[in-house]
Amino acid sequence: MTRILLAGLVVLVSVLAAGQQPEQKPEAPMEKWTGKTIMLIGAHADDDAISHGTLAMLQAHGNQVYVVTLTSGNVGTQDPNLSRTQLAQIRRQEELAALAELGIPGEHYINLGYDDGLLEFEDRKAVVENLVRWIRKLRPDVLMAWDPGKNYQRWHKSDHRAAAYLSADAARAAMWRLLFEGQITQEGLKEYMIPEYLFYNDYDHQDENIWVDISDFVKEKGKCRGKVCQPVRAGLEQLQSQPLGSRGEANEG
DSSP: OOOBOOSSEEEEEEOOSSSOOOOOOOSSOGGGOOSOEEEEEESSTTGGGGGHHHHHHHHHTTOEEEEEEEEOOOSOOOOTTOOHHHHHHHHHHHHHHHHHHTTOOGGGEEEEEEOTTOGGGSOHHHHHHHHHHHHHHHOOSEEEEEOOOSSSOOOOOHHHHHHHHHHHHHHHHHTOTTTTTHHHHTSOOOOOOOSEEEEEOSSOOTTOOEEEOOGGGHHHHHHHHTTSSOOOOBSOEEEEEEEBOGGGOBOOO
């Protein structure tokens, strides 16, 4: 059987009541997931391309996939004839076209509009609050995000590094009612703990431990290649399981 590798690490994390526990596996293989809400947070409009095969599979199997992009992608060009506004619009159109190929509706794409390349320098509290609001609105069963690292800080380029930690911090904050309390008291939202996490990575695959067969979704992944600037790479898609520690906070060790 032909299989395709998504060029990235995905780490599955299950929320545990307390203490360090042995590595956890999902109760059902990802290929069997249905009826779940999946929220992917990326720094740029093409970050989800690492996971296009998985996203297509999850959407086709009756799950609801949402993609949240932190930056507008308004910097990444050497073309002197393109403005930031024009480039941001192009990136948005590319992303919507790619998601359409995966069967993900356009209204499931959320762009928070921060400047490309400068995510680390944004008001961190404001960004986390924004992400917490979306977590509490969507109430995902699974969060997909850049891998912040397991036993050590994982190296990423600037925006990816920032996105990894902002996503992890927002996931933790969303579960505490008195953090960003106005969302509870004024906006009608409720605190929320995300049950499972999938962390992806684009270069270092040593922590992976779960393989996902996306053979039936090679066509969809291939069609997206022309929509965003990401190559299709052959192989298998692999994930890593890691438990959370007490009170829902991730253990680094």
